Amino acid sequence: MSIGGFSAPWWFLLLIVVAAVVVGYVLALRARRRRMMRFSNLELLDRVAPRSQGWPRHVPAVLLIVSMLLLTVALAGPTAEQKVxxxxxxxxxxxxxxxxxxxxxxxxxxxxxxxxxxxxxxxxxxxxxxxxxxxxxxxxxxxxxxxxxxxxxxxxxxxxxxxxxxxxxxxxxxxxxxxxxxxxxxxxxxxxxxxxxxxxxxxxxxxxxxxxxxxxxxxxxxxxxxxxxxxxxxxxxxxxxxxxxxxxxxxxxxxxxxxxxxxxxxxxxxxxxxxxxxxxxxxxxxxxxxxxxxxxADASRPWVVLGTLALIAGAGSALFLGQRLP
Structure with missing residues (x-):
């Protein structure tokens, strides 16, 4: 997907929102970890808390962020040289x-x-x-x-x-x-x-x-x-x-x-x-x-398609791994 320029580059301001989502996700993970460590009875915690899924639990969030990035690029109106x-x-x-x-x-x-x-x-x-x-x-x-x-x-x-x-x-x-x-x-x-x-x-x-x-x-x-x-x-x-x-x-x-x-x-x-x-x-x-x-000419279609697919994959993985939407 070659890009020659952007027709509406101001849409890249949405990257601030994407960055805020990333920061918020990291902070939420740390806060959750601190709350869990307050339990003094680790044996009881092991029984009542769901087992950690390791890195796969981050897949829905990553796909959601990737989707936001791709759709932001699409909104910025990428252009490329095309034969018309x-x-x-x-x-x-x-x-x-x-x-x-x-x-x-x-x-x-x-x-x-x-x-x-x-x-x-x-x-x-x-x-x-x-x-x-x-x-x-x-x-x-x-x-x-x-x-x-x-x-x-x-x-x-x-x-x-x-x-x-x-x-x-x-x-x-x-x-x-x-x-x-x-x-x-x-x-x-x-x-x-x-x-x-x-x-x-x-x-x-x-x-x-x-x-x-x-x-x-x-x-x-x-x-x-x-x-x-x-x-x-x-x-x-x-x-x-x-x-x-x-x-x-x-x-x-x-x-x-x-x-x-x-x-x-x-x-x-x-x-x-x-x-x-x-x-x-x-x-x-x-x-x-x-x-x-x-x-x-306008070259945003591939970015819209990839962004939408990433969004669907993120929602699907969230339902499959955590039985809930992210």
């Missing part, structure tokens, strides 16, 4: 569907491995989180607007289609627009819900070629920073991937550098995955980060 599900967050999953995703350097193919990992991510994400999906190649499409309904996202992931070119910036802008539209609808007194973009790509942006162009990836990442929507960028693939286009083999090396910069500019994190297993591990880590947050 997020219920208002918005996550946009942005997946690259350019032709380079046909590469087989990741088995069976990059796109199939990505679909499997993304599906697992969507199914495992905290139910209260709103999840949306964007696919991008030469253009970007919002396939699913943010929703707590996972079936539509899973179905859309399964039906991803590949196309030419890679417009990473367009994918980011489409996600930001979806987040903005959703926040305008559900935002309340607490403001818009926190949001994040999870971007997975395997190649360098080709449309436009300048990453700092008005619709480029770096410009979009800077816009995400302004809107306080960090981007978790996943670089997926290896440096020896190839695809066949128009009968010729074209190398499609993964582009770590640009995705790392996208994450940095947006205030997010960069992840590298060179296999299907690594991609699933990255998504699992993201699901843990996004789905839960660590907060100081």
């Amino acid at each position: 599900p997020r219920n208002r967050a918005t996550v946009m999953l942005v997946i690259d569907v350019s032709l380079s995703m046909e590469a087989t350097d990741v088995k069976p193919t990059r796109i199939q491995a990505a679909q499997d990992a993304a599906t697992q991510f969507a199914k495992g994400l905290t139910p209260g989180i709103n999840l949306g999906l964007v696919s991008f190649a030469g253009t970007a499409t919002v396939l699913v607007a943010p929703t707590t309904e996972r079936r539509s996202v899973v179905n859309a992931i399964a039906n991803l289609k590949l196309a030419q070119s890679t417009a990473t910036g367009e994918g980011i802008y489409a996600a930001l627009q979806a987040v903005s539209g959703f926040s305008a609808v559900v935002g309340g007194a607490d403001g818009p819900p926190p949001a994040r973009v999870v971007l997975m790509s395997d190649g360098k942006q080709t449309v436009p070629e300048d990453l700092y162009a008005p619709r480029g990836a770096f410009t979009a990442a800077e816009e995400a920073k302004k809107e306080q929507v960090p981007i978790s960028a996943i670089s997926f693939g290896t440096n020896h991937g190839t695809v066949t286009i128009d009968g010729r083999e074209v190398p499609v090396d993964v582009d770590d550098g640009s995705l790392q910069e996208v994450a940095r500019l947006s205030g997010g994190e960069f992840y590298q995955a060179g296999s299907a297993e690594q991609l699933k591990a990255v998504y699992a880590d993201l699901g843990e980060q996004i789905g839960y947050e660590t907060k100081e």
Whole structure:
């Protein structure tokens, strides 16, 4: 039972009462002993006084004091760090569907491995989180607007289609627009819900070629920073991937550098995955980060339970050993 602090520490003043009970019990034992020693006829005392039970006779009192201590701690409101599900967050999953995703350097193919990992991510994400999906190649499409309904996202992931070119910036802008539209609808007194973009790509942006162009990836990442929507960028693939286009083999090396910069500019994190297993591990880590947050939460329940059990045990032992309650 780890404790990070107490929400109502003034309840510890009751420890003065507990200490008084301990002192009173000790004094009562001494007074009883003095009264017994007043008998001059020890043989008669042996016959009329009940036999001493030794240390077991103190068990009920000890359990009562332990119970008081445990319940005092519970009243003081102990808190501890606990993982609490997020219920208002918005996550946009942005997946690259350019032709380079046909590469087989990741088995069976990059796109199939990505679909499997993304599906697992969507199914495992905290139910209260709103999840949306964007696919991008030469253009970007919002396939699913943010929703707590996972079936539509899973179905859309399964039906991803590949196309030419890679417009990473367009994918980011489409996600930001979806987040903005959703926040305008559900935002309340607490403001818009926190949001994040999870971007997975395997190649360098080709449309436009300048990453700092008005619709480029770096410009979009800077816009995400302004809107306080960090981007978790996943670089997926290896440096020896190839695809066949128009009968010729074209190398499609993964582009770590640009995705790392996208994450940095947006205030997010960069992840590298060179296999299907690594991609699933990255998504699992993201699901843990996004789905839960660590907060100081109430941790008094175990103390209440133990205190109550100690109280019951004390009463039971008093009836069993002395045929009376303490």
